[in-house]
Amino acid sequence: AYTNRLEGKGIAWKQDGDIEILEFYTSIIYTNFIELTRFGGEMTVCAPTDYVMVNDHQFITARYEAEFSGTCTVQLIDLFDLSQQGVRLGLTEKDQLEYFMYTGRGEVVGQIATFEAFGNNAETRPGPRRVYRPLETFETMTDAEVRDAVLNRAHAFGDGKGSGAAGMGGYKSELVTRFVGKTMSVKADGGGPSIDYEFPEAGKLRWRPAGEADWREAYYEMYEPDDELYFFAHLLDAEFPRSCAMVAVDMKNGLATIVKGTTGTPFRNNETTPHYYFGTFATEGSATPPSYIRHGWTDEMVGECVTWNYQRGNPGLTSMHFYATPHTYSWIIFNPDGSGGMQWSSPGWYSKVRDGVYLMAWVEEACNGTLGVILFNQRTMHDAGFGYHVGRNGLSLSVIGARARHAGKFEIAKYLGLTA
Structure with a gap:
């Protein structure tokens, strides 16, 4: 049976x-x-x-x-x-x-943990085998359609009228307004992007590439996933391909990471891809950054399994993520009885910001092309993050906010050739 x-x-x-x-x-x-x-x-x-x-x-x-x-x-x-x-x-x-x-x-x-009720030994629903075929639902667009979406129909956080969460931000934290009336300069190492900021009001910022004179305006949202650690995002210039900046700044040590999300990959014109840039920042009250220490890549999440509840309700929108290798990110969609159901995997990126706090990204490649980037705090079992997507409805930058449960860990580092 x-x-x-x-x-x-x-x-x-x-x-x-x-x-x-x-x-x-x-x-x-x-x-x-x-x-x-x-x-x-x-x-x-x-x-x-x-x-x-x-x-x-x-x-x-x-x-x-x-x-x-x-x-x-x-x-x-x-x-x-x-x-x-x-x-x-x-x-x-x-x-x-x-x-x-x-x-x-x-x-x-x-x-790892399973989530069926006790006494449930198998799913008994009749019918054909369920198969995840995400390419069948992928929105195939021409280059002209993608160009129009990113240049003329781009929206960030509901354009100041809401989070634009689209179902992934049901547990988002309180918005942070700490930097309203202040300035900030973020500098990536190695020739990466360096950006100056002004925060004139909640929900709106002004930005410019360091060294340029002209300011641009953008909608933004900012969150505090750990004490004195802030994460915010906004759209960059209206050009093709179109990019956004997701910026993590740590007031306690002056370190920063910019994740630049950009539309288009060698495989699909409306998929997205991230690039990480590690560096420093300065604002009123921030610590003087160290000369050589930076945020950086990590293998510490390898083997971990975490459930994510994105919407209120029972069970709401919930899935389990499995971080199987340093370069991959898998998700499991639960069946109605709580058992693990359909799965898919994508490229993944993992950096360590603090002990127990990780800046993680994935692209739903050959699926819907969305880029997700979250700061995950293992102590609070909560995240703060952003989604970046291109489809027929346009380009969107929205918030991700979910509550997590630790489902267990597979001890696989030695098989992957990883060392502590």
Whole structure:
């Protein structure tokens, strides 16, 4: 019978021919896996999977790499001795037929929380297998349509009339007006953007590239995700491609990070992409920054699983994020009974701002193209962030605000070659 008894488990497998793969059963209908040997472990892949229970320690999984190679992998897993026996049928990245049987031995790397009610041992809804096919809902636009959207129909935070949250900011924190009437200069290292600011009123700022004379006006929102740590965002010049600046400033040490979101990638003209710039800033009351220490990249989030509740209600808009590698970001959409459902993965970026506070970004690549950037505070289990999106309704810069729960961690750093 179909089962949820494997849900939440992660196993590192070593198969015949020294093929290594990490499998995470974070859903009852999908598998999230990392091909360490074949593809180097940089990214994860999500694929629909059937889970069948033979007995309390033996399970059959059947995985179909929909949206990718279409490869089918069927295997018998025995949890008593952590062994597997399977068969793989599909096409390689060179379009060559691949068909072989294999055995393997595994090591459990973690068991995260599951969220069904006690006594729920499987989802019983009838109907066909559900498959996440985000490309079918992707808004394909011409270059002319994207240009019109970013130049003539760009909106930030409801243009001063609201957050423009679009469902992702149901738990946003209070707006910060601390810098109204003050100035600020943010300087990125290594030739990155340096920006001067004036904050004449709540919700509106003036900005200019350092060294230029002309000021531009923009709507902005600012939040305080940790004590004396501020995060704000605004649109940049009306040019094509169009960019925004998301700026984190730490009053306690004078350090700053600018995440510049820009429209267009080599794959899709209406996808977005981030660029991180580490540096310093100065404003009234800020600390003198150190000469060499900066915010920087981190592997500390690797293996963590966190649920995010974006809207009030039960359950509201809720998903679980899995930070599987230093370069990938996965999300799991819950089924109505609380079990893990459909999944997708995207590129991800992780920087450390303070102990327990991380500036994280993802692009919903081959999905809807949205850039999300959040400052996540592990002590408050809350975030403050922004979304950047281009679609037929125009370009939008909006707020993200959600409440988090820690669902557990997979101990996988050693398999990815990471060191403390």
